[in-house]
Amino acid sequence: MAAKLPEQLTLDRITTPVGELLLVTDGDGAVRALDFDDFEGRLMQLLTRHYGPVVLTPGRAPATVRAAIDAYFAGDRSALDGVAVRTGGTAFQRQVWAALRAIPAGETRSYGQLAAAIDRPKAVRAVGLANGANPVGIIVPCHRVIGANGTLTGYAGGLARKKWLLAHEGATLI
Structure with a gap:
């Protein structure tokens, strides 16, 4: 069932x-x-999945949110930490997304580590699916999840962007 539409x-x-x-x-x-x-298209699909049919009104986000995004890309790795996020999704998905926000910039976790962090160590695949359904990329940093062997794995924005974001945050990659 979709959450109440804002x-x-x-x-x-x-x-x-x-x-x-x-x-x-x-x-x-x-x-x-x-x-x-x-x-x-994916953004609209995720919004529709969470809220039902949506209409987006073109406009400007609050100055504080825009400033946080600008600061992040200017090099302030913690600029997005205080940005308020409100998502639909299942209780399990929201638990995974909260765990993603707990991964510090410059660090990475495997899907198994993320599953262990939410006390569901056998739910690695479900964690991967929740990670892939994250509607708030970058702020909810799904790009910080890598393969168990330390290699880059899929990223909805593309592996080149994932690599850039991780390097931007100072993460050490194989």
Whole structure:
């Protein structure tokens, strides 16, 4: 069952070094979705899955959210830590997404480590699926999850962007 639809969702577009971001916020200024403009269809699919049919009104996100995103891309690795996020999703998905936010910038975790962090060590595949269904990329840093052997694994925004984001945060990659 879809969560209650917010009264209004605003779609902002922000230029970054890795492409234009689509930023969806609600009337309270909480981020509901964040994705790259070349994946707008996926963004709409995730929003629809969580809330049912949605209409996005073009506009600007709150200045504090825009400033945090700009600061992150300017090198402040902790700038996104305080950004309010409000998502749909199942209780399990929200638990995984909360665990993603607990991974410090510059660090990575495997899917197994993430599953262990939520006390569900055998739910590695389910954690992977929840990670892939994250509607708020970068702020909920699903890019910080890598393969058990330390290699880059899939990323909805593309592996080149994942590699860039991890290098930007100072993560050591194989």
